[in-house]
Amino acid sequence: MFLPRRLACARCGATAEWEPERRGSARIGATLGGPAEPFFGRPLWLQTRCASRLLWAYDIEHVDALAAYIRARLRERGSPSSSLAMIPRLPDWMTSAANRTEVVAGLAALRAQAERWAPEDRPEAADGSAARSQQRRATY
Numbered sequence: 001m002f003l004p005r006r007l008a009c010a011r012c013g014a015t016a017e018w019e020p021e022r023r024g025s026a027r028i029g030a031t032l033g034g035p036a037e038p039f040f041g042r043p044l045w046l047q048t049r050c051a052s053r054l055l056w057a058y059d060i061e062h063v064d065a066l067a068a069y070i071r072a073r074l075r076e077r078g079s080p081s082s083s084l085a086m087i088p089r090l091p092d093w094m095t096s097a098a099n100r101t102e103v104v105a106g107l108a109a110l111r112a113q114a115e116r117w118a119p120e121d122r123p124e125a126a127d128g129s130a131a132r133s134q135q136r137r138a139t140y
Helices: 060-071 097-114
Strands: 005-008 015-018 021-023 026-031 046-050 053-057 137-139
Touching (some): 046 097, 053 060, 053 097
Antiparallel strands (some): 005 015, 046 053
């Protein structure tokens, strides 16, 4: 979260560099959460409308972890780990039993999207109009 990053698009040739912000000797890491990529702020490719909200994921592993938790009838938190750190922060609309069927269907749609590779197959939501970053930043 604190190492420099480089973005290079093989399709259009666009490039960008990201360096962590510095405050004195501290480094301010990437902004996490929301439907935008944390380093460059580009909209995530995996987005869909679900329960009148925007459902998004970073990658297929993220989709699978969310789906496993949402589908579970008995949701145990277990021991804290980096892969489960998102579970307590999930919004109420995602974890509500009333929305379970719709959220699971939305996650299945995201999984199907993740299995497609061609940029022209990407959803309209990836145009950036819905991307709003949250102000949750890490300091190292």
